[in-house]
Amino acid sequence: MTSTTPAPPGRPRAFDIDEALDRAVLVFWSKGFEGASLDDLTEAMGISRPSLYRAFGSKEDLFYKALERYTEGLTSYFARALAAPTSGAVATAVLHGTVEAATMPGFPTGCLGVQGALATGEESRPVRDALIAWREEGIAHLTRRFQQGVDAGDLPPSADPHLLALYLRTVANGIAVQAASGSSRPELLQVANLALGSWPKL
Amino acid sequence: MTSTTPAPPGRPRAFDIDEALDRAVLVFWSKGFEGASLDDLTEAMGISRPSLYRAFGSKEDLFYKALERYTEGLTSYFARALAAPTSGAVATAVLHGTVEAATMPGFPTGCLGVQGALATGEESRPVRDALIAWREEGIAHLTRRFQQGVDAGDLPPSADPHLLALYLRTVANGIAVQAASGSSRPELLQVANLALGSWPKL
């Protein structure tokens, strides 16, 4: 007996909501928001259409929840990378983590946060904007971390934290696109290491 | 009187086919292949639906022709960049050109070759694959150019032409994504210059 909520009224849900969400992540990841139809989603999740709507609200809400789960799961390397001891180690961990996450065997290639909705029609604009904000948030986290690096002296005083953060995010975006195009993990690791060659030295 | 084909039989076309194609480029560029509906396209092009089909075949064929026109027009900087005197000048021209093309005032942000169809549903896979091939072709051109650079001695003998080409394309992809996310031209120019800092020195 766990200490979870005692037991909600009504008929209990017959499927694992997190497992279903994981399946939705894979569909959105490989086909994008607009390319993923409700039939694609319900088939992959193993549930009927009304069940999906009861559990997640709408296709758009499902996407947001899938993005959240993706962030906390397959992209958790990012939060760990921010905790690396030096700014240089952060940069290395971010790019290496990006390469690994974007070329994970058994998963779609690339990054949900990039290819989920890069250019869309008018009605999917909120989703596109949410992904822009998602990427922007990553830049903001990196900027703060590199400002700490400047303050702590592991970056030169002349270093521009925002520029470095934008640079990392740009290279990570590019890696995601190349992974989606079929580039291999070893190739992209070389690219990441080459990009790290411009990292400011003390 | 020009020296074009004398005059085809039948009723002459009432619109400029290249101008219509330019409009289609803008629609595909900003909304992507899947996000661009036929109503979006016909409205922007100023022609009716059957006219579009007579002139271009299908939505998919229209996209391919739009991509071709985009390549020869707004992305012609790439061909010029390849003709720069040294490998380093090529790299600089490619990234600077990418930034400019991706942040051109009055045009959609980003790059049609990236956001036109990055992740799609099953039925749009040929379009996605065509864009992968389009980007791959750019890498192949750069690889050959940098091999010339190694042979000519403007790159160190240890330089890997393919890796350098993949690196440039990766950064260019990332710049395109960031431009589509709203990053400014000056910001991205700084990013491009930072990326060029890893360029191998003689």
Place this chain on the structure above:
DNA sequence: GCACATCCGTACCGATCGGTACCGAAGGAG
């Protein structure tokens, strides 16, 4: 003039889109 070929747009096609009304089933509370 007459054929002929191509273009024009209106009005339509079946298919698929995202989303929901409905009703029976399955649980807890009294």
Place this chain on the structure above:
DNA sequence: CTCCTTCGGTACCGATCGGTACGGATGTGC
């Protein structure tokens, strides 16, 4: 047991999707 709430799926909704049949218009070649 009865009530109540939520879940289950079938079967459907209007809207939009990409694509086309068709009849009138407009040009060239004879």
